[in-house]
Amino acid sequence: xxxxxxxxxxxxxxxxxxxxxxxxxxxxxxxxxxxxxxxxxxxxxxxxxxxxxxxxxxxxxxxxxxxxxxxxxxxxxxxxxxxxxxxxxxxxxxxxxxxxxxxxxxxxxxxxxxxxxxxxxxxxxxxxxxxxxxxxxxxxxxxxxxxxxxxxxxxxxxxxxxxxxxxxxxxxxxxxxxxxxxxxxxxxxxxxxxxxxxxxxxxxxxxxxxxxxxxxxxxxxxxxxxxxxxxxxxxxxxxxxxxxxxxxxxxxxxxxxxxxxxxxxxxxxxxxxxxxxxxxxxxxxxxxxxxxxxxxxxxxxxxxxxxxxxxxxxxxxxxxxxxxxxxxxxxxx
Amino acid sequence: xxxxxxxxxxxxxxxxxxxxxxxxxxxxxxxxxxxxxxxxxxxxxxxxxxxxxxxxxxxxxxxxxxxxxxxxxxxxxxxxxxxxxxxxxxxxxxxxxxxxxxxxxxxxxxxxxxxxxxxxxxxxxxxxxxxxxxxxxxxxxxxxxxxxxxxxxxxxxxxxxxxxxxxxxxxxxxxxxxxxxxxxxxxxxxxxxxxxxxxxxxxxxxxxxxxxxxxxxxxxxxxxxxxxxxxxxxxxxxxxxxxxxxxxxxxxxxxxxxxxxxxxxxxxxxxxxxxxxxxxxxxxxx
Amino acid sequence: xxxxxxxxxxxxxxxxxxxxxxxxxxxxxxxxxxxxxxxxxxxxxxxxxxxxxxxxxxxxxxxxxxxxxxxxxxxxxxxxxxxxxxxxxxxxxxxxxxxxxxxxxxxxxxxxxxxxxxxxxxxxxxxxxxxxxxxxxxxxxxxxxxxxxxxxxxxxxxxxxxxxxxxxxxxxxxxxxxxxxxxxxxxxxxxxxxxxxxxxxxxxxxxxxxxxxxxxxxxxxxxxxxxxxxxxxxxxxxxxxxxxxxx
Numbered sequence: 001x002x003x004x005x006x007x008x009x010x011x012x013x014x015x016x017x018x019x020x021x022x023x024x025x026x027x028x029x030x031x032x033x034x035x036x037x038x039x040x041x042x043x044x045x046x047x048x049x050x051x052x053x054x055x056x057x058x059x060x061x062x063x064x065x066x067x068x069x070x071x072x073x074x075x076x077x078x079x080x081x082x083x084x085x086x087x088x089x090x091x092x093x094x095x096x097x098x099x100x101x102x103x104x105x106x107x108x109x110x111x112x113x114x115x116x117x118x119x120x121x122x123x124x125x126x127x128x129x130x131x132x133x134x135x136x137x138x139x140x141x142x143x144x145x146x147x148x149x150x151x152x153x154x155x156x157x158x159x160x161x162x163x164x165x166x167x168x169x170x171x172x173x174x175x176x177x178x179x180x181x182x183x184x185x186x187x188x189x190x191x192x193x194x195x196x197x198x199x200x201x202x203x204x205x206x207x208x209x210x211x212x213x214x215x216x217x218x219x220x221x222x223x224x225x226x227x228x229x230x231x232x233x234x235x236x237x238x239x240x241x242x243x244x245x246x247x248x249x250x251x252x253x254x255x256x257x258x259x260x261x262x263x264x265x266x267x268x269x270x271x272x273x274x275x276x277x278x279x280x281x282x283x284x285x286x287x288x289x290x291x292x293x294x295x296x297x298x299x300x301x302x303x304x305x306x307x308x309x310x311x312x313x314x315x316x317x318x319x320x321x322x323x324x325x326x327x328x329x330x331x332x333x
Numbered sequence: 334x335x336x337x338x339x340x341x342x343x344x345x346x347x348x349x350x351x352x353x354x355x356x357x358x359x360x361x362x363x364x365x366x367x368x369x370x371x372x373x374x375x376x377x378x379x380x381x382x383x384x385x386x387x388x389x390x391x392x393x394x395x396x397x398x399x400x401x402x403x404x405x406x407x408x409x410x411x412x413x414x415x416x417x418x419x420x421x422x423x424x425x426x427x428x429x430x431x432x433x434x435x436x437x438x439x440x441x442x443x444x445x446x447x448x449x450x451x452x453x454x455x456x457x458x459x460x461x462x463x464x465x466x467x468x469x470x471x472x473x474x475x476x477x478x479x480x481x482x483x484x485x486x487x488x489x490x491x492x493x494x495x496x497x498x499x500x501x502x503x504x505x506x507x508x509x510x511x512x513x514x515x516x517x518x519x520x521x522x523x524x525x526x527x528x529x530x531x532x533x534x535x536x537x538x539x540x541x542x543x544x545x546x547x548x549x550x551x552x553x554x555x556x557x558x559x560x561x562x563x564x565x566x567x568x569x570x571x572x573x574x575x576x577x578x579x580x581x582x583x584x585x586x587x588x589x590x591x592x593x594x595x596x597x598x599x600x601x602x603x604x605x606x607x608x609x610x611x612x613x614x615x616x617x618x619x
Numbered sequence: 620x621x622x623x624x625x626x627x628x629x630x631x632x633x634x635x636x637x638x639x640x641x642x643x644x645x646x647x648x649x650x651x652x653x654x655x656x657x658x659x660x661x662x663x664x665x666x667x668x669x670x671x672x673x674x675x676x677x678x679x680x681x682x683x684x685x686x687x688x689x690x691x692x693x694x695x696x697x698x699x700x701x702x703x704x705x706x707x708x709x710x711x712x713x714x715x716x717x718x719x720x721x722x723x724x725x726x727x728x729x730x731x732x733x734x735x736x737x738x739x740x741x742x743x744x745x746x747x748x749x750x751x752x753x754x755x756x757x758x759x760x761x762x763x764x765x766x767x768x769x770x771x772x773x774x775x776x777x778x779x780x781x782x783x784x785x786x787x788x789x790x791x792x793x794x795x796x797x798x799x800x801x802x803x804x805x806x807x808x809x810x811x812x813x814x815x816x817x818x819x820x821x822x823x824x825x826x827x828x829x830x831x832x833x834x835x836x837x838x839x840x841x842x843x844x845x846x847x848x849x850x851x852x853x854x855x856x857x858x859x860x861x862x863x864x865x866x
Contacts, residue, residue, distance in 0.1 A: 058424060060431075105607040112366050113606055115427060116561050120599035123554070127596040184726040184735070191723045194712035197674070201706070203698035203727040203775055247431050254424045288442030288546070291435055298432025303417045306425035 023163055030280060032159035036231065038272045039166030040224060045252040045264025046173045047220035052250065053258035054186065055213045056193030057107070061118030062221050062249045064102075064125040067241035069095045069222025070229040071129065074141045084153035084230055091226040092219040099218025100211055107210040110196075119246070126241035140236025143229065153230045162231050169227070170265070173220060177261050189213060190259075247298075248275070255301050257308025267308070337466045338584045344468070346579025347476035348534055350572040351483050352552055353559040355530025357571035358490070360560065361503040362523040363419055368430040371553020372437035373528050377403050377535025378544045379441060382450055385539075391456045393474055396536035400482065403532025407525035415524060416517060434553070441546040450544045457540060475537035482533045483572065486526060490568075499523045551595060555582075558602040577601075624778035624810055625649045625685055626671070626702065632679035633663075633670055633834075640666045642834045643680065648779065653801060653811045655821050655842070658831035659854065664814045665707045667831070668781055671812075672704045673697045684779070699727065703777035705768040707784050707814070713757040717748060717767055720756050724774030742774040746800065762788050766797075773804075780804065781812040786820050794820040822846070830854070 023035055044062065052058050072094050073087025082090075106117050130138045146152040155161040180186040188209050191199040199206055229235045248271075256267025274297065278290045305312070356370045377399050381392035384399070392399075410433070418429045457471040490496040499519050501509040510516050534552075542548070556571075559578050563570020581601050586594030626648050633641040641663045648654040656664050669675040671682055673694040681690045684700055712720050721739035722732075729735040743749045746766045751759065759767060765785050772780055782801070786794045798820045805811055805826075815821040822828070828845040830838040832854040838845050845851055 052424075058427060060427075105603065109606060111423075112427070112565070113561060116366075116557060117603055117606060119554070120558065120602050124596045124599045124603075127593060131590075131592050182732055184730055184732070187719065187723050187726060190715060190719075191712055194714050195710055197694075197706070198710045198712055198771075199723075200674075200694035201672070201698060201704060201710075202724045202771060203695045204723070205693070205695045244435075247428070247435075250424070251428055251431075254428055258424065288439035288447075291439040292443055295432045295434070295436030295439060299414055299429055299436065300432075302421065302425040302429035302432060303414060306418060306421035 019167060023160060026160075029159060032163065034273050034276045035163045036159055036166060037276055038268050039163060039170050040227060040231075041248065041252055041272050042265045042268040043166065043169050043173055044221060044224050044249045045256065045268050046170070046177060046261070047217045047224070048249045048253050049258060049261075049264050050177070050180075050189070050220075051213045051217040052253055053260070053263070054180075054189040054193060055210060057210065057214070058111075058115045058250065059118040059217070060115050060246050060250050061120070061122035062217075063241050063243060063245040064118070064122045065095050065099055065218040065221040066225040066228075066245055067125055067129065067235075067237070068098055069225030070235045070240045071135055071141075071225075072222065073226040074143055074229045074235045075135055077143060078141050083151070084226065085151075088153070088223055088226045092223040095222025095225070096215040096219030098222075100215040102218075103211045103214040107207060107214060119243075122241065122243060122246055126237050126243075129237040129241060136236070138237060140234060140239070143233040143235075145233070154233070159231075162227075166227065169223070174261060181261070185209075185212070193259075251298055251301070254308060255305065257311055257313075262313075263308055335584065338587050339580055340466050340468065341472075342580035342583035343576060344472045344476040344579070345583060346576030347479045347483075348537060349552070349555055349559055349579055350575035351479040351530050351534040351537075352556040353563070353571040353575040354483055354486060354568055355527035355534075356553075356556050357560045357563070357565070357568050358486070358530070359524055359527035360565050361568070362499055363415070363502075363520050365415060365419070365426060365430065366557070366565075367527065368427075368553065368557070369434035369437060370430075370527070370531055370556055371549030371551065372434040373403065373407070373531035373549070374535040374538065374552045375441060375544075375546065375549030376406070376437060377532040378539045378542070378548060379445065380532075381536040381539040382452055382544050385452050392452055392536045392539040393455075393457065393471075393478060396478060396482075396533050399536040400529040400533040403535075404525040404529040406532075407528025408521045410528070411521040411524035412517075416520060419520075434550075438546050438550070445546070447546055452539055452544075455540045469541070471541035475540055478537050479534060482530065486530060487568065489526070495519070495522060499526075555595070555598060558598055561602060562605055623650045623808075624701065626779050626810060626812075627683045628667075628671060628680065629683070630680035631667065631670055631677050631682065633666055633675060634678050640834050641670065641677075644831070644834070644836050645680075646829050646836070646839065648810045648812055650778065650808045650810050651805055652826050653805050653813060653824055655825035655828045656812055656814045656831065657818070657821075657828060661833075662831040663834040664831055665783060666834075668704055668707075668783055668812075668814065671697075671781065672702065698775055698777075701776070701778035702781070703772040703775045703779070704781040705765075705772050705783050705785055709761065709764045709768060711756040711759075711764050711767050711771070713755075715756060716752065717754050717756060717759070718743065718752040720767055721770050721774045724771040727775045738776075739770075739774050742770045745773060746770045747796070762790075762793060765789075769800075777809065779810045779812070781814075783814045784816060785813075786815055798824050 026032055026035065048059060048062055069091035072091040073084055076082035076087045076090060077084055102121060106114065109117055129135060135141060146154050148154055148156050150161070188199070188204050191202065191204060192206055192209060196206055225240060252267035252271055253264055255271055256265065257263035275294055278293045282290045352370065352374060356367055359365055359367050380399050380402060381395050384390050384395045385392060414429060414433060418425050455471060457474045459470050460467050461470055490500060498509070498514050499522065501512070501514060502516055502519055506516065555578055556575065559574035560571045562574030562577065578598055578601070582594045582598055585597040589597060629645050630643040631641055631645070632639070632643055644667060646654070656667070658664055666675065670677045673692050676691050681688055683689065684702060689697055689700065712723065718739055721742050722735050725735040725738040725742065729738050740749065743752055746769050748763065748766055748770060751763065756764065756767060765788070769782065769785055786797050789797060801811060801813065802824050813821055813825070822842045825842050828840065828842050829836055830845055830851050837854060838848045838851045
């Protein structure tokens, strides 16, 4: 068991090192773009994981939070010239509050009723923003070009800076989730997922903890919205509230495995390059064949890899462990 | 004016009802929330469009054929995909039909481009004055057709041997299989029937509605909301929910502006489900 | 023995549609006392537990804890006060380990992880399950799950503990151990309400017994009084068993 832990640690350290250094040598803008998307969706996947994986409330409407966050910072910037970093924090806070308010009624629902409610929420938000003249309705907002640099959260010559900002976000959320897993919050989240009646019998205020989870998840997702807004320098409802964002986030979690930290990162690292590459190779003609492949891919994952990649990893670990034990037993005899 | 709108909503609701019934049937029997249902409607709309273009059959007349084709399509989809995830985790069962939907919609876009199409020279057209209200003839025919098909399906499920076996599965899988019911085969039939509902509805819609790859998405979502409103697992509930939605959509859309009509439908879902977490007539676990 | 705790139910009534599951049930239980709750199947024992702990809303009557009216409070608040329960159909957190299960209970009084873990380990030791601490709850046998449930309840450090058929399925030796544990909990000053089918185990240690039949309390008293009560015998125990206990 200890050996397995040690290997995992070494592998993790190598992974972190690779994620930090290798991108420095990547000059092709498209590859840089893929890297940015990978870290962005890894963070989104982790945010989903808090509510979907730990508390067990499956959301297919994360785009609602994503979109709100992107609009908060963009509107503040366009209208009042507020620095995007302040907008970034504001997006996190306001979206968390939004998640909390939405959660008040919605967290009473369970299972598919909750899932469909989140879909409905995503659709409603999109329609509202498409018709809200103040924020540009269907055309959205263009973010004015400013001076390149960290202060303005804008980079024009390279996409790598975005990647590293995303990587820092990912690092922070991983640290947060590691802490959460080992604290009362994480235990209570899992208890609610496993059995709501037992959770209340153990003195857990389910509603409060579900609201905490949805607020944290929404807040992080909203900050990711700001990140994408700064990355593409425009926001519009069709782009920021797109239903496919919600589906992709949930899919990453399924593919990687839910309820653990590594799952969404693995899921994003494999899924996003595939989806971006098919889009680049086949999507430019607008024939839809890229999305066709993507759809087929979702079906294949659900049919052949429904436990997620972490399920595979765990199976292998269990098998090696059994083999090691068997070998030991053999040696003792 | 409101009478006019309510009648319009009622007609629309009947067509939604047929789509929703198929969705409810599939859910009731195998516990799958079929997010691809709208895409099935779309496939059926294209099928009727091409039948009309090449052979010249009117969509409403071709609806039995389309329903039959969609039945077989559904059986194939069940055995190729759905049957394989039934024992899988919740999330996989939820997302698999999303994938299917994205696949089908983009297949249509690849094969037939994103252009809007319309059936030329449908048999039924124009507007008639019935009493104090104007009624669009194709819509009227489509909703009558929907009610007939819904009635047929209802009869099939309640009265025939196969239908009763399907019902038995939805009540108690284990007991049904112990009694010698071939669950795999009947699940396939049930999924096929659900698709046939979507197929017939698609044919009816093709008579008067634009046809494009993404056309089904809203029908699917609206049907989903109807099923949730009625309560998952209740066929009658689905029909009632659908009619309610048809009316909310037309009357409410008129009152707050038609761009908000779907937002209104979803808001209605949120409100009703929050008051009654299992829908109007729902039963069973979450 | 810390503070004195007292749970008072007055005229608790619960109806399901036309069926009256509980009809004006009243009783009192205090620290250092074991109250056995018996009655035939469907008598309303579990329903009573659910009403006392907030899992079901009562249709009439009140529940008071140390003079505080806690009728229809949310289950988690009742647990927070120090009234804890186990479930008849065993309920544990399947996907978590035994220790994690108990820690969920322990976090109620110990928000930080290290003390919570210590307290959880103590609770596990108490029910004799420390050796299974790392097992997944889903892999436990039914009696083990029942013991785990007791440990989880204990970890919330209750003043009043309600056990719903915690001895079902235990071997005679295990049942004897369990009743020993229940007795020692009483001696530490807990108030216990015990629903039990294993009469041999519970009757000797109960201080008082109340008997429910069809939702109505038909008898209350010491074990000896109750088993000699003709109403109880006809309703539930039967002659053979009554003799067995008296002898």
